[in-house]
Amino acid sequence: MAITRRQVLAGTTGLAATAALGGQFGVKHAFAQDSVPTFTPEEGASLRLLRWVPFVKAEEEAWNANTKAFTEATGVEVRIDQESWEDVRPKAAVAANIGSGPDMVMGWFDDAHQYPDKLVDVTDLGTSLGAAHGGWYPGLEGYARRGDQFIALPLCAIGNAICYRQSHMEAAGFSEFPKDTQGFLELCKALQAKGTPAGFPHGKAVGDGNNYAHWLLWSHGGKMVDEQGKVAINSAETKAAVEYAKALYATYIPGTESWLDINNNRAFMAGQVSLTANGVSLYYSAKNDPAMADLAEDIRTVNLPIGPVGESVELHQTSTISIFNHTKFPQAAKAYLAFMYQADKMNAWIEGASAYCCQPLKAFENNPVWTSTPIHEPYSRASASLRPNGYAGPLGYASAGVMADYVLVDMFAEAVTGQRSTEEAIANAERRANRYYRL
Numbered sequence: 095m096a097i098t099r100r101q102v103l104a105g106t107t108g109l110a111a112t113a114a115l116g117g118q119f120g121v122k123h124a125f126a127q128d129s130v131p132t133f134t135p136e137e138g139a140s141l142r143l144l145r146w147v148p149f150v151k152a153e154e155e156a157w158n159a160n161t162k163a164f165t166e167a168t169g170v171e172v173r174i175d176q177e178s179w180e181d182v183r184p185k186a187a188v189a190a191n192i193g194s195g196p197d198m199v200m201g202w203f204d205d206a207h208q209y210p211d212k213l214v215d216v217t218d219l220g221t222s223l224g225a226a227h228g229g230w231y232p233g234l235e236g237y238a239r240r241g242d243q244f245i246a247l248p249l250c251a252i253g254n255a256i257c258y259r260q261s262h263m264e265a266a267g268f269s270e271f272p273k274d275t276q277g278f279l280e281l282c283k284a285l286q287a288k289g290t291p292a293g294f295p296h297g298k299a300v301g302d303g304n305n306y307a308h309w310l311l312w313s314h315g316g317k318m319v320d321e322q323g324k325v326a327i328n329s330a331e332t333k334a335a336v337e338y339a340k341a342l343y344a345t346y347i348p349g350t351e352s353w354l355d356i357n358n359n360r361a362f363m364a365g366q367v368s369l370t371a372n373g374v375s376l377y378y379s380a381k382n383d384p385a386m387a388d389l390a391e392d393i394r395t396v397n398l399p400i401g402p403v404g405e406s407v408e409l410h411q412t413s414t415i416s417i418f419n420h421t422k423f424p425q426a427a428k429a430y431l432a433f434m435y436q437a438d439k440m441n442a443w444i445e446g447a448s449a450y451c452c453q454p455l456k457a458f459e460n461n462p463v464w465t466s467t468p469i470h471e472p473y474s475r476a477s478a479s480l481r482p483n484g485y486a487g488p489l490g491y492a493s494a495g496v497m498a499d500y501v502l503v504d505m506f507a508e509a510v511t512g513q514r515s516t517e518e519a520i521a522n523a524e525r526r527a528n529r530y531y532r533l
Contacts, residue, residue, distance in 0.1 A: 313401025
């Protein structure tokens with residue numbers, strides 16, 4: 095079912111009571127959990143948050159409703175700037191390096207590790223919120239920590255799952271969705287033969303492109319680096335992953351090498367592809383459009399197939415929220431984050447996101463959104479099942495740089511399009527990765 099604005103607002107019960115605290119925000123009972131420290135905003139404080147463009151309207155509405163309640167409670171105005179998914183990373187890096195711009199950012203993956211010395215230490219919040227709400231999911235926590243220090247707070251995992259049309263799969267001769275990579279390839283071949291092909295992005299798509307490339311690599315047992323952080327991409331497992339990617343690409347709609355995060359949504363909605371991987375936003379784009387009722391009814395979701403490695407290994411888009419140390423109002427920024435992670439505020443946001451954003455803290459995994467429709471089920475485990483992009487090595491400057499430079503995404507794109515041979519594409523990725531891991 096779709097989550098309505100009324101349901102979102104109903105989830106924020108208590109906002110008016112919180113607003114009544116006014117300048118008293120910062121006293122302990124403003125929080126649902128006594129273990130979380132309190133912060134008194136600086137006199138005359140105002141904040142600016144840089145965030146990614148939302149794909150689910152109710153998610154944005156819930157976040158904004160919580161932000162409005164914070165302003166009503168504290169008098170601190172919060173300006174929210176939105177940028178495309180691809181533009182958040184470079185704009186945040188510029189702000190960090192020049193020491194000017196937004197006070198906070200919703201960043202991607204291990205972006206915070208690119209400029210940890212430019213961020214406010216939020217260890218007090220990170221440890222106390224974890225203790226108050228059942229602990230952070232380890233994969234998400236790793237993106238926000240540098241050693242014992244929290245340089246950001248884990249915000250969410252944006253789950254990634256196969257979205258497909260049931261009728262097209264059946265017309266291609268399959269009664270159920272294949273669970274392994276070989277069966278998946280056969281399905282894609284059959285869909286192409288029926289004129290209802292699949293399509294996955296090989297372009298520099300922050301979310302979908304990275305999710306797809308890492309699944310291709312990991313499902314075949316490959317990895318960018320080993321446990322010691324030594325580049326290990328040049329392997330037999332990686333070669334098998336690339337050859338498999340080439341076979342899949344041959345069944346796809348033309349042009350996927352230039353796709354960004356929005357393109358597979360558009361192709362699916364336009365009927366150009368009948369299978370891709372995406373967040374749950376794709377389903378709701380159809381569900382909320384009366385003209386797409388038949389399409390929405392036909393959509394099914396499932397986790398990505400299991401490859402030769404023998405287990406489910408997926409990246410999932412992840413976001414953290416950081417405070418830049420150039421902010422003039424660090425106490426106000428911490429107060430804002432503490433407020434947004436209160437149980438009623440976080441639950442309202444998760445529910446508003448309609449399964450698009452998977453919770454960062456274990457206490458919120460029983461949010462009713464996950465059982466409201468079978469469509470949500472494959473997304474419900476994203477925070478628990480994700481594998482960090484720096485696998486199998488440590489997260490840090492190198493892993494963040496390799497992802498920001500699209501080394502893995504480019505490796506597959508070069509090979510599937512014939513720009514380089516399989517061996518050349520792998521060697522090029524190895525060379526590029528070594529530039530970061532030798533720092």
